[in-house]
Amino acid sequence: MFLMFSSQSASRTAEAVDSVMIYIVSVSLLLLLGITITMIYFVFKYHRKKGHKPVDIHGNIWLEIIWIGIPTILVLTMFYYGYMGFRTMRDIPENAFQINVTARMWQWQFNYENGKQTDTLFVPVKTPILLKMESVDVNHSLYIPAFRIKEDVIAGRINYLSFTADLTGSYDIACAEYCGLKHSMMYTRVVVMPDEKFTEWYESEKTEPDTNITAVSQESQSLLFEKGCTTCHSLDGSKKIAPSFKGLMGNERIVLRNGSEMHIRVDEEYLRRSIMEPNAETVKGYTAGLMPIQKYNLNDNELNKIISAINSLN
Amino acid sequence: MANGTVALEEKSFYEESTNKYSGILSWLLTTDHKRIGLLYLVTICAFFIVGVILGILMRLELIAPGPTIMEAQTYNTLFTLHGVIMIFLFIIPGLPAIFGNFFLPLQIGAKDVAFPRLNLLSWYIYVIGAILVLISLFLPGGPIDTGWTFYIPYSVRSTTNVSLAIFAAFVLGFSSILTGLNFITTVHRMRAPGMGWFRMPLFIWSIYSTAWIQIIATPVIGITILLVIMERAFGVGIFDPALGGDPILYQHLFWIYSHPAVYIMVLPAMGVVSEIIPTFARRTIFGYKAIAFSSLAIAFVGYLVWAHHMFTSGISDTARWIFSLLTFIVALPSGVKVFNWVATMYKGSIDPKPPFLWVMSFIVLFSIGGLTGLVLGSLATDIHLHDTYFVVAHFHYVMFGGTGTIFFGALFYWFPKMFGKMYSIKWANISVALFFIAFNMLYFPKFIMGYMGMPRRYFDYLPEFTNLQVISTVGSWLMGITMIIIFANLIYSVKKGKKSPENPWGGVTLEWHTASPPPLENFHEIPTVTHEPYDFSQLEEMKHESK
Structure with a gap:
């Protein structure tokens, strides 16, 4: 039910997360409805007005075993699917294209291996990307809702985040860890480009590729x-x-x-x-x-x- | 105190004091657990109302993108203060300090808690902590803006009054520890003759489990806070990466306390639910031992899941799956409680009076809160939803929908016992219904926004979230109105309400075996317990007792 509202899914990790979500929410919805309906049914059926004599039932060991046992199995499957989904986020091919990320209050900076530096993340489509991230000041968190991934960006340690974008386009990058005054304005975009366009830009002198998606300001070098x-x-x-x-x-x-x-x-x-x-x-x-x-x-x-x-x- | 009851020959605790003073001093110097419970009630409600107002102001700011009624810095201090006040001044002390104090001795048939003077001291420590929070708002530097989690390095860099505000949390921790210590000793040493461990009401079991968490976990946050203050004052370099420290270490220490603290907040509420359901279903609780032991299980396993707050912090993948697994395990005892509560309604004789309606509302809201906790315990989904509105919605369903709802449930259940008066049942029913509607309007849209990718602690937001934000803000107005109705009903009834019958609901736990309000030392003579706690066959005898 959440998927009706969710932002577009644009990567394999997004599909994995959505399917875990569907599973857990479906089971939870059944449990919630079961509990609520049973409760309301009992309140009407055993309403004092009906004059039933209450019966003291102290418990039932089999019922206890059932409602510990079945939920245990359910949560273990939830754990397992969650873990498998997580694995798809963390399995990084060796040939992944590496980009270094520096976060500071309140700005993202992407450093490519050939020395290019941008404030928007440009990546080629269908290529595994590895972001190595470090903060220069307080904690931040690089969050791409369309890919359903995030990882904190922390001073003094390098955290990594990996994804493979399946669709070209431009998606939001937000900061998810509170970092002070302009935390809510620490947005940028990830621009997923066709391979050849990316290569053309990457090997050129230009700081900004020929897309009409975003403009990188002139002072970006200063x-x-x-x-x-x-x-x-x-x-x-x-x-x-x-x-x-x-x-x-x-x-x-x-x-x-x-x-x-x-x-x-x-x-x-x-x-x-x-x-x-x-x-x-x-x-x-x-x-x-x-x-x-x-x-x-x-x-x-x-x-x-x-x-x-x-x-x-x- | 109707005609011919036992209470006629006794004065209530309002009329008789533990000291020689009268008026306000007789309250400020009291060692009576009931008066101390009421002192807590007044102070905690005052801070709750402040927290509600801050929350409504935040929602108002978020009614449209961009600055609406305040600037970003103001908003950042508001969500910090809302968190600090609601957590440290309302929901952690709330149920144990008010209802634990008032009803623990009554329910176990004791005259008072084990250390009455220490009990009063705990209240003064609470008040001092609260005053320190207030002072920190007005000193130069300005109110704290770090979020209630005080994450380093931001809390070392911030130039606001971080040190004083967290020192207040340190002081409040002592109030919590001393209250826990007092309750554990009381439960061990002061039960009435005949009250074995398995004849204790389940509220006592929950307060007892809570007290252990208060004693064992709170010192960890105390030490952590002192380290942060030293870091700010002297640049020690334990947590600050610029000085070679580790900011992740701070997160571990913070959550080693603050996750068990979640159970400090919710366990007593579960205990109250286990009191209210048997009384209004007029039958014994289903699965007494299962409920009692699940409290202990929650208290124990609750210590081992803290790092699920840190799945995106960069801890190792191995640590992530271990903590994810343990998090799913801690869900089980809460499930056991819910199933046993619903089973307790089976073949009962149910009279859905306001306290019972609060419990029904609790079961739905708390279940939503708990089940969405499964979404957050699962690694794949948590990576996406961590630090988004989904988390905000989840913990408001658990904390406010769970503990907050039962705060009112307990108040409406025990109000006649505490004040000897009855409130308007009609207005109480209206407030439960309004609360349920307002609550879901206010918080359910946040689940959807979270899944859409709306991060938390945002002063501003992207335009696509506007509609849901507006629904949530309108919900906050409805919630404000509900609060006014609740407090107006109760305050009016304290002053001008009708006298309540001695035992309006037909409860059988020991607090209903004495007058309403109870006399100074609770019981005419210490009762001898001959029944299990929810044996309603006593009701007939109790009628004879008082005639």
């Missing part, structure tokens, strides 16, 4: 984008949840430090401080505590590059 800064800071002066980077350097502004207002001029030292300890000072009019501490996200070299990138936006 560190500002890779590190997730542009999720909250715009590059064109428009207001997002944090101040824009445009014209930031040298600008005068009012910040709150320990609750008191201070006038400052944005210089390199200020930028360095507010990247590494973003919550020590907050620009007036913006919410404190939203920006993740970047201490663990950036090395010195990257910090310098980011500051010069912001500088160049004047």
Whole structure:
């Protein structure tokens, strides 16, 4: 009954999960109806108004054995089908096409073996894909509902996820593990392409293939984008949840430090401080505590590059 | 206290106090288990109402995609607080602290619990924990936004008041441990003469099993919380991967407590169901020992299934199938209970008064919750449904549809005993029906959204989910109205309700052998137990007793 509502199924894993679902839900529905109907029948049949004299029945060992035994068999079959379905997700052919995934608040990044880097996942159809995934900050979870698969993406360890897409098309990728402010906006797409189109793109210089499905923004190569800064800071002066980077350097502004207002001029030292300890000072009019501490996200070299990138936006 | 009953010569516990004070002080310094149960009732209901309001606000935000009445950060703190309040301040203490306190000594024929002063201390610890939660909302930094699971690394990175809020959970844990300790000792040492283990009412068995989980599992969360606080304050590096720690270790420790805690929440409710069905079917329980031992089995196997919350965390495939298998095993004792309850209605003399209607509603909602648990125990389907609305629907069916429903069932069952008054039966019937409709409207669409791929803890959602989200939100309004009807009915009846007969339902467990409300030390003289707990042949004798 859930399948009427479910999103399209676009892989073998999806079919496996759906058939386990049908099995468990059918058995459960029978049990639920059995329990409910019996209960309502008893309430009417043995209603006090009918004046039956109640009979004290203390139990019946055979009934107990039956309703422990049959459910045991039922749940063991459910376990078995669930396990077999799971196996289809975890059996990875040796020739699987590997893509490395980096997750950060609140952005996905896909790194191909030939150095290509995208924020949308492009894969060839009917080819086993192996995603090796790691987070640079908090826990995330890469979830593709159309394939019925997900796996958490965690800092300090590499988790993997595998699938073979059977149909070309574009499907949602969501973050399923709560990761803070913009968790619900951490969506991207997986684009499944015909083999030859994929190869053509993969071997070309282009970052974005010739499909009309998605546009990868121009700044995708810059560190500002890779590190997730542009999720909250715009590059064109428009207001997002944090101040824009445009014209930031040298600008005068009012910040709150320990609750008191201070006038400052944005210089390199200020930028360095507010990247590494973003919550020590907050620009007036913006919410404190939203920006993740970047201490663990950036090395010195990257910090310098980011500051010069912001500088160049004047 | 109708004409000529025994109670006429005795004052009720409202009129007689354990201390020399009167008014509010006689309550705040009381060591009477019944008064302490009522103190819990008032405080826990207050937090329940706060949790309901937070839930309704969240649903309102989700009535349309994009920001509706609040910003993302506010929403994230709301679902965290809704979880923290409902779990730590309502549903874990709920049934044991209110009804366990009030009825455990009454049902085993004791004057009080084993350690009355410790009992009062437990309430104060609960209040201190609750105040700490409230303080954490208003200090600079803002309310906690990590989700009630406090997963690391986010809970180390968040600049909100995480440390204080989880310290509150640490404090509340002590209240839980001490209450459990008190109940275990009471059950072992203070049963009335003649009350062997298998003459105990099944509510006592369930409270007893729960108490063991409270004592054994709660310290694990206590230690884990202290480690997280140390991690935040000193950067110790046990869990934080940036310092070489392991965030998965945190998840293990968290769920080693929090999964058994699910049974702390639901076992007492199962105990209440085992009380209500025999009383209203006026026959003995079917399969007494099966129900009693299934409580112990749940308490034991419940320790061994925690990693089913972590099937997608990257634990080994071997660990995944072992925990999946054990999860299916823990479903069996719950099934045994449901089958025995329904069998207890067979050849009874059923009078479906409001408490019984709550139980019928419970059996349907809890079965849906339990059966969808099978979907989540199975590996293939859990990989798809983990951290989606399907899980949210599942645990609301178990927790709110199960324990929440029976919270009201217990309240409507024992209300005349606790207050000596009767509520409006008509409005009580209406509220059960409304509750059932509102509940399914509110939570059933979440099963469908979950299977469609709607992740949980989302401030915003894709447009295809809008219709189902709207149905769910309208359900939350209906649920709000139902809550108003329930509390209005009960509060009005406490103040102005008709006097209740001594034994309005014809119950035979020991709490019905004394006055309503009971005297200070519960019984005129400690009763000697000569019957099994649900032997309704006593009803005739009981009528003679009181004449």
